Amino acid sequence: MKMLSFISNFKNNLIVLSFFSLCILVMAYSGIIFITNPKIDITQAPNPYLENTIIAEEYIFEKKDAPVVIAGSSISKTMLNEIIIDDINYWNLSFTASTPLQSLNLISKSNSNPEIILIEIGWGILNIADNKKEIDTLTDPRLYAMKRFLPAFRKKYQPVNIINSYANRYIFKYREIDKSQVKEIKPEPKAYKVGLNGYLRLSENRPYDQIDSVLREMRRIIVDLEKRNIRVLFFETPMDKHLAEADAILRIKQKALFYFPAGKYTWISPPSEPGYVTTDGVHLTFASACKFYDYLRRETELLAQSKI
C-alpha cells in the first residue's frame, strides 16, 4: 500500500500528467501524419546521418520490392537526388560514411529479395565498415512493428525534419528540377582541393587491412544473397585522375577482382565518354550524377537480359 500511495502524493501528479500529455501528443501527431501524409523530400534531410536512417527506413517500409538496389557509400548517394528518387524500379541504398557492406547487411537482414544489386567499388570501401547497432535497431522486429503501424516514429517524420522539408520547399524555394535543364557547375576550388588532398592522405596511410576485411565480409554476404537468386553487379564511378592512380584505389580494385573475379561476377565498365565533374575528386556533381545514373541504368538493363 505504501508503494502505491506515493503515486497520489505527487504534487499535482506532474509525472502522471506529463506522460498523459505525451500520449495525447503522440496520438495527435500520429493522426496528423496519417491524415495529411506530408510529402517529405528525403533527399533534403537536414544532415547525412539522419538521411542514412531515412533511406534505410524508406527501403524497409516502402521500397522493399524495388527490383534493383544500389549498395554504396556517399559516392553513390550523389545519385540519390530529386530526379532519380521517383524511379520505381531502383532504390539507392547508399549511406554516407559507410561501405557497401552496410547496404548489403541491411538487404540481407531485412529479408528483401531484389533482382539485382549494384555494388559500388571505390573509395567508399575505406569508410567505416558497418554499423551493426544501427542495422539491429532497424531490423528489430518490435521496433519494426511499431514503426510500421505508427509511422510518426520513423525518422522521416521527425518534427524538425518535417519543418526543414517544408522550409526548403517554401522558404528556400526548392522545386523539382527538370532533368533536361540540369547544367554542369564548376566545383568550388577550395572544397575540391581539400577533398582531393584528404583522399590522397587516406591513400598514403595504406589501409590494406580494412580493404581485405570489408571485401571478405562482402563476399560472405554476397554468397548468401546469391543463394536467394539475387544477382550482383559491380560498378565504379568516374573520379579525378590523380585519385584514379592512387595506391589505395589500385589496391581496392585488385583485391575486389580477387574476391569477385571478372569471370564469375559481372563488372560494369566505367563510362568511356569524358566530362564527368566531381565536387572533391570522387563525389559527382548533380549533373554528372544524373548522367552517370543514366549510364548505369542503361548498362544494368543490358546486362540484366544477358547471362553471365
Next chain:
Amino acid sequence: MLFISATFAIFTAAVFIFYYIPCLRKYQIHILIIASLLFYGYNNPYNIIILIISILINSIISYEIHIHKRYALLLTVAGIITNILILSFFKYNTFITHALSMNASIPEKMMHYIISISLPLGISYYTFQAISLIIDSYRQTTNMTKENIKIGGFIDHAKNSALFLSFFPKQSSGPIITANRFFPQLSEKFFQSIDWRSTFKLLIAGLFFKLVIADNLKEYTFWIRYPEFTALSSIDLIILMHAYAFQFFADFAGYSLIAIGIGHLFGYSLPMNFNYPYIATSCSDFWSRWHISLSSWLRDYLYIPLGGNRKGALRTGVNLLLVMVIAGVWHGATLNFLLWGLWHGIGLVAGTVLKIFFGPRNGNSMIRNIVKIFLIFHFVSIGWLFFKLPEASHVYAYLASIANNLFIKPNMKNMIPIFIYSSPVIIHHIFYYVKNSGKLKFLSKYDYVFYGLLLFFILLNKGDENAFIYFQF
C-alpha cells in the same frame, strides 16, 4: 556505461530497488559503494583498482588528520601532493614520457607501456574531490570531529569516504561536490522522502538537452574539423561556432541535470553546475554560471589560498591567470587546453583591469547588458574552438577562414535545423529574465504540458546517441 543507455537505466533501477528495501536500509552506503564500483569498472575493470587505491590513501590521510592534529599540516600537504601525482601520472603520462625521453634514455618498451596506460574514467573529478576531503578535514569544515570519528572508527570513516569519492551519479563527469557538502548528507534515506517532482524535472530536462539538442547539433558541428572547414563559407563557420557553443552547453548541462536527478533518487543533493551561463555580462560572471562546481572548487581551494584579490591588482591578475591555466590543463595535457585556460584568464584579467579604470557601473542599461552578453558569448564561443579542434593552428585556421571565405556561398540547407535545435538553449536563457519578472507564473500550473512536450521530442526527435563531451576529461 552511458547515462542515456538502457543498460544504465536497468542498472539504476536495480540499485534503487535494493537501496530502499527496508531490511537493507542499514546497508544503504554499502549498496551504493558496490553499485558505484560496478558502474566504474563496467568498461574497464582495472579502473576499480585505481579508485580503491585512491579511496584507501585519502581515507587514511583524512582519518589521521583528524586523529593526529600535530601532524595535520604535514599530512595535508602529503595528501595533496599524492593526489596530484596520481592524477599527473595517468593524465599527463604521454606528455611527461615524451618530455623525459628528450633528456634521459628511457627504454622504448617502458615508454610504450606508460603511454598505453589509459586514463581512468573520472579521475580528474575524484582527485579534486579527494583533495577537498583532505583540505576540509584539515580545515575541520566537515561535520566530522575527532570524537565522532573515533567512535565510528577507521572503517566507518573509510566507508563514508569511499561513497564520497565513488558515488556513481557524479563519478564520470561531476558535478564536483566537496567533502563539507557531502558528508553532512550521509544518513539513512527513505523512499517517502524522495522529491519526485524535482527529480522528474531534472531527468527530463537533462535527457532533452542531451538527446534532442546536443546529439542533433553534433551532426552539424561535425564539420568543425580541419581541413574540411577551410572550404566552408564565413557565414557557415560563424553559425557552426555558435552551434557548437549551444551543443556544448546542452551536452554538459544535460549530463549534469541527469547526474543531479539520479543523486536525488538516492537522497543526495549534488550541486548545480549551470546557471544560464550565456547571459553572462563579464568573464567573472560567466565563471559564476558555467561549470559552477569546478569554478567553486578552484575558487575555494586554489584562488583564495593563493591570496585571491586581497593582495593588490598585480597579484590578483597573476592569481587569475594561474588558476585558469590550471583549469585548462586539468582538462588535458595539450597546448589547446592550456591556451583555452589562458584565453579565459586573459578575459578575467581584462575584466578586472576595466573595472579598475572605469569603476563599477551603476544602473542597469538594457542595451549595455545586451552588448556585454553578445561580446562575452562570442568570447566564450571562440574559446570553445580550443576544445573542439585538436591543435592551436587549427583554431587559427578556423578564425582565418572566417575572415577569408566571405565570398563562398553559404550552405542554406543547414541553417534551419541548426536554428531549431539551438533555439531551446536560447529560450532557456531568455527564460531567466521572464522567470525573474514573474510574468509567466500562471503557466506553472500547466508545467505537465511542457514536460509532456519535452518527452514527445525525446521520443520522436532524438539524435544518434553519443558519449558526453565531458567524459574524456
